[in-house]
Amino acid sequence: MLDLRFIRENTAAVRRAISDKQMPDALEKLDQLLLVDEEHRLLKRDLEEKQAERNANARLVGQLKREGADAGELMAAMAALSDEVKRLEDRERSLQTQLDALLLEVPNLPHASVPYGESEHDNVVAKEWGAKPTFAFEPRPHWELMTARGWVDFEVGVKVTGAGFPVFKGTGSRLVRAMRNYFLDRLAAAGYLEVVPPLMVNAASATATGQLPDKEGQMYEVTDGFFLIPTSEVPVTNVHRDEILAVEELPIKYTAFTPCFRREAGSHGKDVRGLNRVHQFDKVEMVQFCAPERSYEALEEMTRIAEGFLEELGLAYRRLLMCTGDLGFTQAKKYDLEVWSPGQARWLEVSSVSNMEAFQASRLRTRARPGGVTGKGKTEPVHTLNGSALAFPRTIAALVETYQDADGAVRVPEALREYLGVARLE
RNA sequence: GGAGAGGUGUCCGAGUGGUUUAAGGAGCACGCCUGGAAAGCGUGUGUGUGGGGAUACCUGCACCGAGGGUUCGAAUCCCUCCCUCUCCGCCA
Numbered sequence: 001m002l003d004l005r006f007i008r009e010n011t012a013a014v015r016r017a018i019s020d021k022q023m024p025d026a027l028e029k030l031d032q033l034l035l036v037d038e039e040h041r042l043l044k045r046d047l048e049e050k051q052a053e054r055n056a057n058a059r060l061v062g063q064l065k066r067e068g069a070d071a072g073e074l075m076a077a078m079a080a081l082s083d084e085v086k087r088l089e090d091r092e093r094s095l096q097t098q099l100d101a102l103l104l105e106v107p108n109l110p111h112a113s114v115p116y117g118e119s120e121h122d123n124v125v126a127k128e129w130g131a132k133p134t135f136a137f138e139p140r141p142h143w144e145l146m147t148a149r150g151w152v153d154f155e156v157g158v159k160v161t162g163a164g165f166p167v168f169k170g171t172g173s174r175l176v177r178a179m180r181n182y183f184l185d186r187l188a189a190a191g192y193l194e195v196v197p198p199l200m201v202n203a204a205s206a207t208a209t210g211q212l213p214d215k216e217g218q219m220y221e222v223t224d225g226f227f228l229i230p231t232s233e234v235p236v237t238n239v240h241r242d243e244i245l246a247v248e249e250l251p252i253k254y255t256a257f258t259p260c261f262r263r264e265a266g267s268h269g270k271d272v273r274g275l276n277r278v279h280q281f282d283k284v285e286m287v288q289f290c291a292p293e294r295s296y297e298a299l300e301e302m303t304r305i306a307e308g309f310l311e312e313l314g315l316a317y318r319r320l321l322m323c324t325g326d327l328g329f330t331q332a333k334k335y336d337l338e339v340w341s342p343g344q345a346r347w348l349e350v351s352s353v354s355n356m357e358a359f360q361a362s363r364l365r366t367r368a369r370p371g372g373v374t375g376k377g378k379t380e381p382v383h384t385l386n387g388s389a390l391a392f393p394r395t396i397a398a399l400v401e402t403y404q405d406a407d408g409a410v411r412v413p414e415a416l417r418e419y420l421g422v423a424r425l426e
Numbered sequence: 427g428g429a430g431a432g433g434u435g436u437c438c439g440a441g442u443g444g445u446u447u448a449a450g451g452a453g454c455a456c457g458c459c460u461g462g463a464a465a466g467c468g469u470g471u472g473u474g475u476g477g478g479g480a481u482a483c484c485u486g487c488a489c490c491g492a493g494g495g496u497u498c499g500a501a502u503c504c505c506u507c508c509c510u511c512u513c514c515g516c517c518a
Contacts, residue, residue, distance in 0.1 A: 044476070048487045055487090058499035062444030071498080078498040244473090365474095374436040374454060376471080 001103045001362050004037060017109040020116055020324035029105040036102060040095040047088040054078065054085050104213055108359040110324045111296075111333040117323025123336070124323065129307065130316035132340050137406045141343035142397035143274030145404055146172060151425075152275070164264065164272065164279035166393070171425050176282060176392060178419035180257050183284040183309065183389055190305060192255035192286060197235035199258060200226040205238040208363040210330035210356075220261050228261035232285040233386040240289060241364040244379055246372030251290035251298060255389075257282065275393035276348065282392040288385045289366065292358065295383035296333070299355045303335045306351040306389040312415040315398050316340040318347065332357045339394065343401035348394040353387030360384045400425075 007014050011034065018026045057078050064071040115124050133139075146152040151172030157165040168176050184194055206212040206227050211219060211234060220228040229235055236254050245252065260283050264272075271277050286305065290298050303319065310317045322334040334354040338347035358381040361367065367379040403411040410425040417423055 041476080044487080048476075051488085052486060054498080058497095059444075061498055065444070075498045082498060371454080372436090373472090376455065379473085 001359065002106055002108070003362065004099070004103060007033065007106065008037065013109065014106065017324075018107060020110060021107055021327055021329075022118055022325040023107055023329070026105055026107055029102050033099065033102040033106065036095055036098050040092070040099055043088065043092055043095065047085070047092050050081060050085050050088065054081055057081070101213070104207065104363070107329045108332050108356065110327055110331075111355070111357075114327065114333050115321065115323050116325075118325040119323075120326045122323040123326055124321040126319045126321045126335065128316075128318040129311060130314070130340075132316050133342050133402050135342070135404075139342045139401055139404060140408070141274060142341075142400045145343070145400050145408055145410070146274075146396075148408055149425075151175070151400075154274070162279075164277070166275060166278055172396075174420065175396060175425070178416055179392060179395070180282065180284065182416055182419050184255060184257055186309070187255040187284065187286065187305070187389065190253075192253040195236060195239070195254050195256050197229075197232055197239070197256055197258065199229055199235075199261075201229055201234050201238065202226060205234055205241065208241050209234045209237050209360055210328075210363065215329075217265060218263055220263060229258065230262050231260050231283065231386075231388075232256040232258040233287060236285065236287045237360060237384055237386065238364065240366045243366055244373040244375075245289060245366065245368040245382060246375065247291065247368045247370045247380070249372070250368060250382065251288050251294065254287045255284060256287075257284045259283075260391075270344075273344075275397045276344075278393055283388050284390065286353075286385075286387045286389050289361075289382050290385070291368070292381055292383050295355050295357060295385060298383075298385050299333060299335070299353060302385060302387040302389075303337070303351075303353045306337055306353060306387055309390055310337065310339060310350070313395075313399060313413045315395075315402055317350075328354070330354075330356050330359050332359065337390075339398040341394075341398050341401055343397075343404070348398060350390045350394045350398070351388040354385060356384045356386075358383055 002014065007030070011030075014030060015027065018024075018030060057074060061071045061074055061078070064074065115122070117123065143152075143154070147154065149171065150169055153167045153169055157163075157167045160167070188194055200222060203212060203225055206216075206219070211227070211230065216227070219230050222228060235258075236256050239254070240252070259280050261280050264277055264279060267277050275281075286302050288298050288302065307317065307319065317337050317339045320336040320338060322331075322336060327334055331354040334352060336349050337351035337353075339350045341348050361382045361384050364384075366382055366384075368382045369375045369377055369379045399413070400410045403413065405411065412420050412423050412425060
C-alpha cells in the first residue's frame with residue numbers, strides 16, 4: 001500500500017494515478033481515507049495526552065500505596081479520566097480499522113515511463129521477436145492436435161472436475177514435466193532459489209500481495225479460511241512478510257513451479273477454447289526482492305529471462321508495455337509477453353512481469369537495513385517484482401501449433417530435447 | 427481429533443496486579459585498554475506512529491503470539507482465536 005503520509009502530501013498525484021488507472025471506485029475510497037485520516041489524527045493527539053495523564057496518575061497511585069498513604073481519593077478522581085480514555089480508545093480503534101481498510105483500497109502509482117491508456121487496446125508493442133511460422137498446409141489449433149494424439153483430454157477433465165480442468169496424458173504429461181525441469185534448471189543457473197510453496201494461503205498472505213480485499217472472486221476459497229493460490233507469487237512473496245531483510249543479501253531471487261487456480265468467472269467463447277484459459281494451470285514463477293534503485297533493472301532482467309525461454313524454444317513473440325489502464329492494482333509497471341499461436345492466428349499471453357515497487361512490501365511489512373534484523377540504522381523500503389517464466393498451457397499450445405507437421409506430429413525444439421529425450425512427438 | 431505444557435526484545439531467559447521507563451546474560455556496534463588482538467572495563471543496542479528542535483537530538487503513545495475484557499493501573503487476572511512442544515488416537 002501507499003504510505004499514508006505520502007498520500008496526504010501528494011494527494012493530487014495519487015488522484016491522478018487512480019484516474020489514469022481507470023479505477024474510479026478508488027477515488028471515493030481516497031476521499032473517505034483523507035477524511036478519516038484527519039479525524040483520526042486529531043483524536044489521537046487528544047487521546048495520547050489523556051493516556052499520558054492516566055499513566056502518570058496510575059504510577060502515582062502505586063507510589064502512594066507503597067508509601068502506605070491513602071490513594072482512594074486519587075483513584076476515584078481517575079475513574080472519570082479512565083472512562084474518557086476508554087471512550088477515546090474505542091473511537092480511535094474504529095477509525096484505525098477504517099483507515100487500514102481504506103488504505104488497502106488505494107492502488108499503486110504507475111511509473112513515469114508507463115504510457116497513458118484506457119484499456120488493453122492502448123498497450124504498446126515494445127518489441128517483436130521471431131517470424132510467424134508459415135505452413136504448406138492449414139495449421140491446426142492445439143486442441144485438435146493434442147486431443148487427436150491423446151496428449152490432453154478435456155472431456156475427462158469435465159467429468160472429474162468440470163470445464164477448464166484439462167487432463168494431460170502420456171506425451172502431453174511428459175511435455176509438462178520436461179518444461180518444468182527445463183525452466184527450473186535455467187532459473188537455478190540464473191541465481192533463483194527454487195522453492196516448493198504451499199498451494200493454499202491464508203487471508204493475511206492474500207491481502208499482503210493484493211488479492212484481498214476485492215479480488216476474492218478470482219480465487220477459489222476453501223475451508224479453514226484458506227485460498228487456493230492464483231499464482232505462486234502469493235506464497236513466495238509472503239515468505240518474507242513481517243521481516244527486516246539484510247541489505248547485503250539483496251537481491252533475493254526465488255523461483256517456484258506450482259499449479260495456479262483461477263475461477264475466471266465470466267470468461268467464454270474463443271478465449272476459453274482448449275488450453276487458452278483454464279481454471280488450473282502450471283506455471284514457473286520468478287519473484288525478486290531488491291533495492292529500490294535496482295528494481296527497474298530487475299524488471300528488464302526478469303523480462304529478458306522470460307523472453308530467453310521463448311527465443312530458445314523458437315516461438316515468435318511480442319513484448320507489450322502495459323498502459324496505465326491495463327495495469328493491475330498493485331503494479332507500477334508491467335510487461336506482458338504474448339506468443340504467436342499459428343493454429344489460432346492470434347497472440348496468447350504467456351508471461352507477465354511486474355514491478356510493484358514498495359507497494360506489496362509495505363503491505364507485507366518487509367523492509368531492509370544493513371545487517372538485517374539485528375542491524376543498525378533506519379529501515380529502508382524494498383521493492384518486489386514477479387514474473388512468469390512461463391505459463392504452461394499456452395506455451396504448450398503455441399509450441400505444438402508452431403512445430404506441427406502435416407501428419408500432426410510435433411517437432412521438439414532443441415532446448416527441450418534433452419528433457420524429452422526425443423526430437424519428435426508422434 | 428483428545429489430554430497436558432507453553433508462546434516475553436536478534437537469541438537465551440527472569441518476571442502471577444504498581445520503582446519494569448521489560449531484570450540479567452549472550453550477540454552486535456562504538457570507545458577505553460593493547461605493539462596488535464583476546465580478555466577486561468564503559469556506553470549503546472527493537473518496531474510502529476505522533477510532536478518539537480529538524481544530520482547523529484529530545485519527547486508522547488502503542489506494542490511481551492493475535493484480538494477483546496476486568497482494573498485507577500495488566501507481560502502478569504478473565505474470554506476467544508492462532509501457533510509450538512509432549513503423550514494418545516488417526517494417517518500418506
